[in-house]
Amino acid sequence: LDSATAAPPHPVARQAFLAAAEDGWADPGRLYTPSRRARHLLDAARETAAGVLGVRPDELHFTAGGTDAVRRAVAGVRRSRGRRAVVHTAVEHSSVIKAAGDDAVSVPVSRTGVVDLDALEKALNSREVALAAVQSANHEVGTLQPVAAAAEACAAAGVPLLVDAAQSIGRAPVPAGWSLLVGSARKWGGPAGVGLLAVRKGTRWESPWDEGAPDVPAVVAAAAALRAVAADAASESVRQAALVSEIRRTVAATVPDVEVVGEPDERLPHIVTFSCLYVDGEVLLQALDRAGYAVSSGSACTSDTLRPSHVLAAMGVLTHGNVRVSLHSGVSTEDVRGFLAVLPGLVADARAEAGL
């Protein structure tokens, strides 16, 4: 139940990887026959992925993962435009916030995680801005962002817009209006270590550092998995959205003192997050793991830094006892009901352990 971190490899990705490992091992930049074969596979993968995303193949770069794509996007715009400041929502992925660094303006969000468009517009016009970053949807709570409206504000201010679509690619159509788009293959069942960066023609961006030779078999696997999940996305989204609605309802009804967070309707189909009062997130996460359920948590005790999730903090919701559930095509209705059946008892145990 943690596809928002990484979905299990799609069967098509495995097959494509093994085939491409035979035929596509060579450096696609050389002129001999094995290299031409690798080049051919890489070009085909690029066309496949570009077709799913609705971009031109020459707008699409494969990177060493989502974080690498974000860093290239930010550094490449800064270099080309000669400006440093990045305006981003307060709930962007940590890779965006880290890439933006000190020269950044964080735009607040609502209690449900939606960016404040007035504050965004003000920030865009307050100083010389290199780039704005608005995610397609939030990775911790599933809230959809108003990307089309943000894109209008960016266009009016003459600022390029980076859309981190890591959580929505392969599940929902790519929102319009972006200048730079990033994604991460492991979120849709491709290999870890493959990311996408699409740069719209006309965007002032230059590659900030040498791209190096791509991992052709991994890229081929990522593109094959993307095509496969996109083909099923319409029906899978309906199925998963119904399961998420069931989780939202059932958790609120069966677990006392719980807060289900994020937008109830304008949300991704596969992510749901809730926080349980008086519960140590790490204790609950480990109890769920022992029961066979892999979930993620934004609680401080589960992070390396012992600080609570910046997303939950920006929303102003309870940060302890936090659980994020995220679904994929391999999660059945029975799996979800099994999870919902054990959860109230495990929360009660964790509270009893704390003396409540």
Added chain:
Amino acid sequence: VIIVIDALGKRCPLPVIMLAKRAADEPPGTEIAVLADDPAAALDIPAWCRMKGHTFVATEGDRHTVRL
């Protein structure tokens, strides 16, 4: 009179648990100040107030005051 709970050095959710246990014995209108330096306390004590129908008064440094 303000009741003071010393939760300095305690990790969340302990400061909120200490607050909830004490609050259960006190009448409405009571003010409780929780001393807590865990960074999550500044977020979770206001959230507790919202969820349980109490009033969050203020955070000053490591001192978080609520009114039942």
